Amino acid sequence: MFSGNASPVPIFGKSFHGTDHYTEEDFPPVDVLIITHDHYDHLDLKTILAIHSNVKQVIVPLGVGTHLEYWGVDKTKITELDWWEDYSISGTLKITATPARHFSGRGITRAKSLWVSYVLHIYR
Numbered sequence: 001m002f003s004g005n006a007s008p009v010p011i012f013g014k015s016f017h018g019t020d021h022y023t024e025e026d027f028p029p030v031d032v033l034i035i036t037h038d039h040y041d042h043l044d045l046k047t048i049l050a051i052h053s054n055v056k057q058v059i060v061p062l063g064v065g066t067h068l069e070y071w072g073v074d075k076t077k078i079t080e081l082d083w084w085e086d087y088s089i090s091g092t093l094k095i096t097a098t099p100a101r102h103f104s105g106r107g108i109t110r111a112k113s114l115w116v117s118y119v120l121h122i123y124r
Contacts (some may be wrong), residue, residue, distance in 0.1 A: 008049075023050075024050035024051050029039075030055040030094075034058075034060075035058065035059070035060045035114065037102065037104045038061075038063075043064065045071060048071055050085075055077065061080065061081060061116040062082050063112060063113025063114055064114070066111075066113070082118060083099050084096065084098065092122065092124075093121065094120075095120055096121065097118060097120065098118065100116055100117040
């Protein structure tokens with residue numbers, strides 16, 4: 001998290017120790033960015049703004065793509081998945097969105113988007 005906060009309110013929810021050790025310049029081009037839900041500690045505006053031009057594809061749960069599009073991420077790079085839905089990448093990787101014991105939400109609203117875990121099927 002490049003913003004330093006896991007919350008929309010800067011005085012609350014400071015990011016974990018060590019999350020400030022890297023900047024966007026430390027990341028090579030990213031083939032696939034996988035996001036599990038839209039909490040601030042998993043979907044950080046400052047981070048997305050800094051790296052999205054260097055990311056080829058983004059996999060997110062249903063409803064999370066709206067945040068990314070609003071922030072300027074090209075919608076052709078965004079794939080939204082429902083629970084148990086698969087997405088294959090170049091015949092070597094299949095990603096399956098699966099249920100998770102969690103929830104979604106930004107601010108005081110909840111469940112406006114999905115939350116997921118993922119199963120990665122890697123083919124050799």
